Structures are given as C-alpha cells and as structure tokens.
Amino acid sequence: MVSVGVFIDLRWTTTAGGHVKCWEHFAEAATAFPDQLDLTLHVLGDRKSVMPLSRHVRFVTHPFRFSTERIFFLQDVPDHTDLAAYNPALIPYLQQHQVVHTTHPLFTFGKTAYRYCLKSGKPLVTSIHTDTPQYARIYIEQTIAGLPTPTWFKRFLQNQLQIPARYQAYLQAKREHYWRVCQHVWVSQPSDFDQASQVLPPDRISKLGRGINFENFSPQKRDRTHLEQTYGILPDKFLLLFVGRLDVCKNVMVFAEAVQMLLERGLPIHAIVAGQGKSAPEITAALGHHVSMLGNVQHQDLGTIFASCDLFVFPSETEVLANVIVEAKASGLPCLVSDKGGSYQMIKVVGEDGMIVSGRDPQVWADQIEALYQNPKLLAHMGVQSSNHIRSHWPSWQSVLLQDLLPIWTAMVSRQMS
Numbered sequence: 001m002v003s004v005g006v007f008i009d010l011r012w013t014t015t016a017g018g019h020v021k022c023w024e025h026f027a028e029a030a031t032a033f034p035d036q037l038d039l040t041l042h043v044l045g046d047r048k049s050v051m052p053l054s055r056h057v058r059f060v061t062h063p064f065r066f067s068t069e070r071i072f073f074l075q076d077v078p079d080h081t082d083l084a085a086y087n088p089a090l091i092p093y094l095q096q097h098q099v100v101h102t103t104h105p106l107f108t109f110g111k112t113a114y115r116y117c118l119k120s121g122k123p124l125v126t127s128i129h130t131d132t133p134q135y136a137r138i139y140i141e142q143t144i145a146g147l148p149t150p151t152w153f154k155r156f157l158q159n160q161l162q163i164p165a166r167y168q169a170y171l172q173a174k175r176e177h178y179w180r181v182c183q184h185v186w187v188s189q190p191s192d193f194d195q196a197s198q199v200l201p202p203d204r205i206s207k208l209g210r211g212i213n214f215e216n217f218s219p220q221k222r223d224r225t226h227l228e229q230t231y232g233i234l235p236d237k238f239l240l241l242f243v244g245r246l247d248v249c250k251n252v253m254v255f256a257e258a259v260q261m262l263l264e265r266g267l268p269i270h271a272i273v274a275g276q277g278k279s280a281p282e283i284t285a286a287l288g289h290h291v292s293m294l295g296n297v298q299h300q301d302l303g304t305i306f307a308s309c310d311l312f313v314f315p316s317e318t319e320v321l322a323n324v325i326v327e328a329k330a331s332g333l334p335c336l337v338s339d340k341g342g343s344y345q346m347i348k349v350v351g352e353d354g355m356i357v358s359g360r361d362p363q364v365w366a367d368q369i370e371a372l373y374q375n376p377k378l379l380a381h382m383g384v385q386s387s388n389h390i391r392s393h394w395p396s397w398q399s400v401l402l403q404d405l406l407p408i409w410t411a412m413v414s415r416q417m418s
Contacts, residue, residue: 001056002406002413003038005097007090007109010079012043012061015276015296017079017245018323019103019129025211026405029397030057037406042093042109044082062089065108082108091116098413102126105178106171118181123412126179127186127208128196131318131341133175137168138249138318183415184408188321189342208404210321211397212330212390216300219332219387222307231292237270238373241309241333243302243324244316246277251315251338256283256291257362258313262369263290269373272309274302306331310379311372315357315365319343326394329353329386334379336368348393351378353385 010020023041030039031054038056045061052058065084087108094100094116102110105126117124141164144157157163176199179185185200186208187193196205228235240259244250255271256279262269271291273283284293297305306312312328317340319325325346328335335354337343347354357368372379395403 001036001038002410003040003096003098004101004409005040005042005093005099006101006103007042007113008044009081009102009104009107009109010044011081012045012059014298020079021299021323022129022210023103025213025397026401027053027057027059029211029401030054032398033402033406037409040093040097042090044080060093062087084108085111086115087112094122095120097122098416099123099125099409101409103129104132105175106132110178114178114181123183123416124181125184125186125408125412126182128188128192129320131192131320133168133171134318135249136171137164140164140167142248183412186404186408189319189345191342192320206404206408209395209400210323210326211400212326212394213397214330214391216303217306217327217330218303219307219383221303221331223304224308227305227308231272231294233270233272233292237268238311239270239272239309240369241272241274241305241312241328242314243274243297243305243312243328244314246273246275246279246283248279249316249318250277251317251360252277252279253282254315254360254362254365255313256286258365258369259290260286261362261366262373263287265366265370267370267373272305274305302327303331306333309333311336311369313365313369314338314343315360316343317341317360322346326390330390330394332383332387334372334382334386336365336372348389349385351382353382353389355382 006023008020008023012020027039027041030037034056041059043059043061044064047063049061050058064082065087067082068080090112094113100113100117100122102113104110113124144154147154179196180199184204185196186206187196188208193205242252242255246252259269259271271287273291274294274297276296280293283291306328312333312335314325314337317338319341321342325335325337325343337354337356339356339358344356347356350356355368357365
C-alpha cells in the first residue's frame with residue numbers, strides 16, 4: 001500500500017469549484033481500493049478537522065495563515081487560498097506520507113511541501129488544475145480598469161508598463177522552477193504539456209484525465225416540465241445554459257451579451273445560469289425575466305438541468321479541463337465552447353459532438369447559437385453524438401485513478417525504497 005498526501009491550496013466548501021470537486025471524485029474512487037492506497041486530501045478551512053470517507057481515505061482541513069480574503073482587491077478570486085510563505089503545522093503531515101502531491105505550486109501548501117521535500121528527499125509530484133498565471137493577469141487587468149484614475153494612466157500601466165503581462169510571465173517562470181524539482185508533473189491540456197516539456201523530460205510528464213459518473217449525468221435525467229415549473233420558465237423556450245463562476249475569467253458576459261442579441265432578433269431564448277460571482281447583478285440587469293439565476297447548485301442536482309436544456313454555451317478561455325463540458329455531453333446536451341484553453345479538446349469532431357467558437361465577440365457567439373437554433377435536426381444529432389462520445393470514450397473516476405495516478409505514485413515509492 002502507498003500513502004499519498006494531496007495538498008490542495010483551496011478552501012473546501014460545498015460551493016467549491018472544479019479543482020476541488022475533481023479531488024472529491026478521486027477521494028470517493030479511492031475508497032474502492034483499501035489494499036492499494038491510503039489517501040489524505042489536505043484542504044483549507046476555518047479550523048483543523050478530519051473527515052474520514054473510509055478507513056484509508058480522509059480529508060484534513062487546515063486553518064489559513066494569511067488568506068486572500070484579507071486583501072480587499074482579491075475578494076472576487078474564484079476560490080480563496082493561503083498566501084503565507086510557509087506553514088510549519090504541515091510538517092508532521094508531510095513526514096507521514098510516502099508521496100507528497102501538490103496542486104498549487106505558488107501558494108502555502110505548495111511552497112511548504114517544496115521546502116520540505118527539497119530538504120528531506122521525499123518524492124514531490126504535482127498536477128496542473130488551474131492556469132494561475134493567466135488568472136492573475138485577468139484579475140490585474142480588471143483591477144487596473146477599476147482604478148479611480150484617468151484613462152491615460154490605466155493605459156500606461158496596461159500597455160506601456162505591461163504590468164499584467166509581466167506578472168503573468170513572472171508566475172509562469174516560478175511555476176516552471178517548481179516543476180524542475182518535481183519527480184512528476186501531470187498536465188491536462190496541450191499548452192501545459194508544451195510548457196512542462198521545456199523544463200522536464202517526457203518520462204516525467206503525463207496526462208491526468210477526468211472521470212464521469214454516468215448515473216448522475218445521462219440523457220435519461222431529462223425532465224423539462226420539472227425544470228420549467230421549478231424555475232418559472234415559459235414553455236416552448238430555447239434554453240441556453242451556462243454553468244460556472246460568474247466572473248470575467250469565465251467570459252460569462254460574452255454569454256449574457258450574446259443572449260441579449262438573440263432576444264433583440266426576436267428568438268424565443270431563455271438563459272439559465274448556474275453559479276455565483278461578481279457578474280451576477282450585471283447579468284440580471286441585462287436579461288431581466290429572460291434569465292433564471294440558479295446560484296450554486298448541488299452537484300447531484302446538475303444532471304437534470306444539463307439534460308433538460310437545449311444548448312450549453314461556455315465561452316471560458318481559462319479552462320485546463322472543464323468537468324462541466326464532460327457532464328453536459330454525458331447528459332446529451334450539445335456544447336458550444338471556446339477555442340482557447342482546454343475546452344476545445346472536449347470536442348471530438350466539430351459539428352458532430354459539439355461546436356468550437358473563436359474569440360470573445362458576443363455577435364459571433366450569437367450567430368453560432370442562432371444557426372443551431374435554426375437547425376433542430378443538427379442540434380438533436382449533436383446531442384446524441386455528445387452522449388455517445390462520452391459513454392464510449394470517457395472513463396470513470398476509478399479508472400482515471402487506477403490508470404493515471406496510482407501507477408506513478410507507486411513507482412515513486414518503489415524508486416525511493418530501491
């Protein structure tokens with residue numbers, strides 16, 4: 001049996017994003033293999049606590065030392081993390097695991113694990129779940145745009161000094177420095193593989209897939225009447241769905257503005273938005289009664305929503321590998337996704353199991369949505385092919401754990417003992 005500690009620099013809540021949800025799924029999968037794996041997921045919380053999932057799988061929460069919640073201009077980050085340079089309280093946990101696995105090299109858990117493993121020689125591995133440098137650039141751009149200063153000064157900071165781009169490059173350099181110390185790095189999108197390949201040999205890089213729970217996400221979950229009655233939606237509407245954090249990083253206003261254009265063209269559109277974030281009031285103001293704002297929806301309840309809508313629209317360009325796209329496709333919901341980030345790799349054949357859109361122009365997105373609305377046969381075909389693609393090509397969470405993670409964790413321990 002191998003003992004692995006996964007250190008996730010994010011707050012563990014019921015509304016946590018895809019990064020945390022991914023590891024929740026892996027933890028649930030690990031309960032099926034008590035003779036092969038002892039797994040501890042270390043996360044952030046208000047106080048220290050232990051929540052066992054089984055005898056060999058557990059969550060341990062650690063209190064923040066210096067939370068991003070304490071910094072006023074970081075209140076709208078996707079999920080709060082810890083900015084302290086070091087946390088000595090983690091050392092006993094780092095000592096007890098055979099393999100140390102981090103998921104955020106730039107924050108407290110990742111930094112502490114780095115220092116400990118460098119000194120002790122214990123195997124350090126990491127997986128990429130978030131494009132932190134790109135997120136940082138977007139939030140700095142947003143902060144500069146909101147400064148109470150003249151426009152010329154904002155342009156000076158943005159274009160002449162290139163503060164957002166410089167900071168993005170700085171964080172990427174720090175990330176690459178971290179990877180050099182790691183015995184293994186898991187990636188999930190082609191651009192991350194390209195970056196990791198610049199500093200590591202191929203045998204120290206591999207892909208980390210994502211799984212799907214076919215019981216929760218299936219076309220059989222469709223219940224249009226329930227959806228309409230629950231959220232007060234008029235019948236005979238063409239339902240466009242967005243699921244994710246409602247902020248600039250997800251390009252949610254591209255979705256909202258595209259919906260607005262379609263309404264102005266007279267199409268019977270109704271938007272359904274699941275998630276929370278800073279852009280929620282702006283979406284409501286723009287779309288009024290033409291949008292149902294669901295807030296955060298429990299993961300087990302998303303299956304019916306996915307299966308009961310007509311089109312999933314996801315303009316986000318910051319995804320590494322979006323679980324929501326996999327879940328939408330498994331539910332038989334056609335997907336319209338961005339050509340940037342990792343979203344596009346979820347579409348096997350354009351026009352068969354989904355469509356890919358270039359850029360952030362809402363009119364381009366609106367045109368593509370209208371074309372699909374006007375072609376119900378193609379839309380229905382895409383829904384069937386989307387579900388077929390996931391069911392025939394996509395693994396379960398247990399399979400991903402057994403194929404992508406466990407062999408490398410085990411090899412790290414064997415190498416250390418030899």
